Amino acid sequence: MPNSTNKTTSFTYIRNLTCSDCGKEYASDAINTYCPDCQAPLLANYDLAQLRQILKPAQIAARPRGMWRWHELLPVQRQSNCVTLGEGDSALLKLPHFSQRFGIPNLLLKDESNNPSGSFKARGISAAISKAKELGVTKVIIPATGYAGQTLAVYAARAGMQCCIFAPKTSPAAALEESRLAGAEIVLVDGLISEAAGLAGEKARAEGWFDLSTFKEPYRLEGKKIIGYELAEALNWTLPDVIIYPTGGGAGLVGLWKAFDELEALGWLKTTKRPRLVAVQAKGCAPIVKAARNHASFCDFWTNGRTIASGLCAPKSFADQLILRDLYESQGTAVAVSDEAILSTQRLLSEADGIFPSLEGAATLAALIKLIQQKWIQPAEQVVLFNTGAGLKDIAAAFAACPAWTPG
Amino acid sequence: MPNSTNKTTSFTYIRNLTCSDCGKEYASDAINTYCPDCQAPLLANYDLAQLRQILKPAQIAARPRGMWRWHELLPVQRQSNCVTLGEGDSALLKLPHFSQRFGIPNLLLKDESNNPSGSFKARGISAAISKAKELGVTKVIIPATGYAGQTLAVYAARAGMQCCIFAPKTSPAAALEESRLAGAEIVLVDGLISEAAGLAGEKARAEGWFDLSTFKEPYRLEGKKIIGYELAEALNWTLPDVIIYPTGGGAGLVGLWKAFDELEALGWLKTTKRPRLVAVQAKGCAPIVKAARNHASFCDFWTNGRTIASGLCAPKSFADQLILRDLYESQGTAVAVSDEAILSTQRLLSEADGIFPSLEGAATLAALIKLIQQKWIQPAEQVVLFNTGAGLKDIAAAFAACPAWTPG
Numbered sequence: 001m002p003n004s005t006n007k008t009t010s011f012t013y014i015r016n017l018t019c020s021d022c023g024k025e026y027a028s029d030a031i032n033t034y035c036p037d038c039q040a041p042l043l044a045n046y047d048l049a050q051l052r053q054i055l056k057p058a059q060i061a062a063r064p065r066g067m068w069r070w071h072e073l074l075p076v077q078r079q080s081n082c083v084t085l086g087e088g089d090s091a092l093l094k095l096p097h098f099s100q101r102f103g104i105p106n107l108l109l110k111d112e113s114n115n116p117s118g119s120f121k122a123r124g125i126s127a128a129i130s131k132a133k134e135l136g137v138t139k140v141i142i143p144a145t146g147y148a149g150q151t152l153a154v155y156a157a158r159a160g161m162q163c164c165i166f167a168p169k170t171s172p173a174a175a176l177e178e179s180r181l182a183g184a185e186i187v188l189v190d191g192l193i194s195e196a197a198g199l200a201g202e203k204a205r206a207e208g209w210f211d212l213s214t215f216k217e218p219y220r221l222e223g224k225k226i227i228g229y230e231l232a233e234a235l236n237w238t239l240p241d242v243i244i245y246p247t248g249g250g251a252g253l254v255g256l257w258k259a260f261d262e263l264e265a266l267g268w269l270k271t272t273k274r275p276r277l278v279a280v281q282a283k284g285c286a287p288i289v290k291a292a293r294n295h296a297s298f299c300d301f302w303t304n305g306r307t308i309a310s311g312l313c314a315p316k317s318f319a320d321q322l323i324l325r326d327l328y329e330s331q332g333t334a335v336a337v338s339d340e341a342i343l344s345t346q347r348l349l350s351e352a353d354g355i356f357p358s359l360e361g362a363a364t365l366a367a368l369i370k371l372i373q374q375k376w377i378q379p380a381e382q383v384v385l386f387n388t389g390a391g392l393k394d395i396a397a398a399f400a401a402c403p404a405w406t407p408g
Numbered sequence: 409m410p411n412s413t414n415k416t417t418s419f420t421y422i423r424n425l426t427c428s429d430c431g432k433e434y435a436s437d438a439i440n441t442y443c444p445d446c447q448a449p450l451l452a453n454y455d456l457a458q459l460r461q462i463l464k465p466a467q468i469a470a471r472p473r474g475m476w477r478w479h480e481l482l483p484v485q486r487q488s489n490c491v492t493l494g495e496g497d498s499a500l501l502k503l504p505h506f507s508q509r510f511g512i513p514n515l516l517l518k519d520e521s522n523n524p525s526g527s528f529k530a531r532g533i534s535a536a537i538s539k540a541k542e543l544g545v546t547k548v549i550i551p552a553t554g555y556a557g558q559t560l561a562v563y564a565a566r567a568g569m570q571c572c573i574f575a576p577k578t579s580p581a582a583a584l585e586e587s588r589l590a591g592a593e594i595v596l597v598d599g600l601i602s603e604a605a606g607l608a609g610e611k612a613r614a615e616g617w618f619d620l621s622t623f624k625e626p627y628r629l630e631g632k633k634i635i636g637y638e639l640a641e642a643l644n645w646t647l648p649d650v651i652i653y654p655t656g657g658g659a660g661l662v663g664l665w666k667a668f669d670e671l672e673a674l675g676w677l678k679t680t681k682r683p684r685l686v687a688v689q690a691k692g693c694a695p696i697v698k699a700a701r702n703h704a705s706f707c708d709f710w711t712n713g714r715t716i717a718s719g720l721c722a723p724k725s726f727a728d729q730l731i732l733r734d735l736y737e738s739q740g741t742a743v744a745v746s747d748e749a750i751l752s753t754q755r756l757l758s759e760a761d762g763i764f765p766s767l768e769g770a771a772t773l774a775a776l777i778k779l780i781q782q783k784w785i786q787p788a789e790q791v792v793l794f795n796t797g798a799g800l801k802d803i804a805a806a807f808a809a810c811p812a813w814t815p816g
Contacts, residue, residue, distance in 0.1 A: 351565055
């Protein structure tokens with residue numbers, strides 16, 4: 001009876017990686033990026049059947065706070081390789097005044113703004129940098145509009161790695177400055193995130209940099225998925241009716257769905273009911289919304305994307321098929337909101353309940369208001385919004401001219 | 409045997425308030441501010457003898473994360489009055505590269521930057537606003553250079569209170585803008601925090617606003633002290649050799665010392681050894697440093713104070729006697745650092761270990777370097793620094809001209 005001790009013996013129970021498209025297996029103890037045959041993301045698999053026997057939620061609850069208390073379900077073999085700044089265990093907050101105003105009493109907001117470097121990106125980057133360190137990577141590169149680059153810069157500094165960021169010129173100034181302070185090399189690109197990605201990819205191949213673009217390596221998703229574990233734990237191993245998530249690269253939504261799959265396999269959920277997922281995009285760059293309207297299985301490239309919410313300015317996610325698959329499977333939907341609505345709800349939430357969300361986080365509130373008006377969300381449903389970052393980061397954008405748009 | 413259940417029955421075990429100078433008693437279930445006879449702060453007292461019997465650290469560890477898991481030692485009677493944004497349980501981080509560079513292996517940093525609104529102020533304001541709500545307060549006022557005002561603005565919004573902030577014109581712009589977004593009224597003052605305090609006090613008396621200035625009400629200190637509880641818990645109920653804290657109003661240092669007193673009375677500490685406290689100030693505004701040099705029991709008012717670290721620009725704390733008493737009792741010291749050293753260590757920590765501290769937080773690193781050089785700190789000692797806020801808040805200041813100063 002190897003399991004009779006009811007204790008885990010390995011730091012991780014990762015088994016391998018598989019292509020999200022063709023299912024081909026890849027090793028998790030060597031550097032792998034994405035499936036070259038399918039040009040599709042790799043997904044990490046764990047020995048969930050064994051963990052179901054030997055790991056209990058109470059053990060995880062008793063550990064010191066933070067994302068790494070879920071280490072059996074994260075990809076790192078040795079604890080000494082964990083590069084951490086205290087990410088995870090973000091607050092799940094009620095929005096009493098906002099709830100009352102829009103008649104939705106069971107409303108919660110998972111506030112990711114208090115992660116290191118002020119955004120949810122810390123989770124994925126912590127996992128990916130830790131695994132990269134374990135596999136011997138010494139220089140990392142990323143195309144980024146702001147948050148992700150800044151976060152990579154600080155984690156790379158902490159890991160003692162070189163860091164290079166390809167950023168659109170329109171990226172928020174504070175994020176670029178914080179990246180420079182952490183010693184990263186910044187290359188400003190006259191174009192969108194997609195152009196930055198192309199140039200970063202070229203440099204990576206030419207000079208041997210490891211590319212941490214969303215879904216172009218398998219482990220940022222693993223850090224991100226822990227949001228789903230924390231949510232289920234906070235809701236006493238139930239899940240809400242609806243989850244509204246701002247969607248650029250899509251790791252948040254895909255990570256949540258992966259967490260729910262894993263939680264089901266672990267036998268930890270008290271319910272088989274899954275939430276309906278809502279992907280929120282900006283009207284000026286809404287490839288997922290367009291694809292979902294046609295029930296397409298992938299996105300067209302969105303040309304000339306434009307929105308003040310830089311995290312939403314992603315013309316085509318590398319994981320578009322995964323995002324759309326999870327949306328459809330959840331009976332969810334995708335919603336585009338205007339920049340005016342984003343700015344207006346940012347201010348509204350700040351005044352109402354004292355949370356100053358990122359523009360991307362504010363977009364989830366704007367989408368909520370729309371979906372209530374469309375009766376897609378019923379007043380009694382439990383809805384969870386995600387504020388992905390601190391509004392402070394875009395303070396300049398928050399004061400951009402805003403036509404008199406009033407929500408509700 | 410009323411204690412046989414080993415469970416607390418009240419949400420708080422506060423008993424009363426006493427003047428820190430004359431010892432006169434005040435009620436904790438009525439609005440009280442400071443001792444009018446002595447013009448001195450009031451301190452909250454708890455029934456620690458009873459708590460020693462019925463409350464164990466393991467109970468607190470098992471509760472959901474955040475400051476309010478220590479509610480028996482906080483002043484609020486009813487849980488429904490707690491105004492929370494998820495403050496507390498900040499990370500205690502190693503600084504591997506910085507430690508190595510300066511030869512101080514047992515170095516830790518308590519990173520308060522991931523509190524709501526990006527600073528440690530969230531703790532004190534959460535406690536004070538919650539108690540104010542319980543006592544029926546509906547409008548709050550504060551003189552503030554940045555962080556405290558911004559934090560009060562968001563907590564007041566959440567509590568549904570009116571908020572007015574008197575801020576020196578030189579306050580960081582982002583803090584003021586975030587306060588405005590949360591619906592606060594901002595009055596810009598052509599002067600220092602001391603002038604702002606005078607004007608805010610006048611308005612408070614004339615119009616019945618409740619003044620939340622540091623130490624002019626008893627409960628911000630109570631929220632702040634929880635940092636000391638968390639630190640002791642993280643160090644397995646021991647205390648470090650040295651604590652270095654940036655000191656403006658002084659609630660951090662006084663709160664830590666109060667926590668250690670209470671922990672001793674609760675019988676939770678494994679050691680009777682207390683840390684030596686270090687108060688860090690800026691050379692341009694160093695009233696505590698000057699007083700400590702003369703072993704004075706109070707400060708002179710520091711005229712024409714000037715530093716880029718706005719949180720350190722406090723010409724005379726209302727609790728100067730308490731700060732100095734605790735410093736002396738701890739065998740501690742007070743250190744003044746230059747603005748150049750602050751900027752330089754801010755950048756250094758960011759590059760070395762991926763933490764971009766506030767200017768006030770960076771000041772503790774500059775002080776550490778000085779104290780190592782002076783051999784006041786020995787290489788084997790365990791030292792805890794406090795980063796009180798996110799550097800992002802002062803990003804403009806961080807890029808101010810900085811003469812080529814190199815630490816170490």
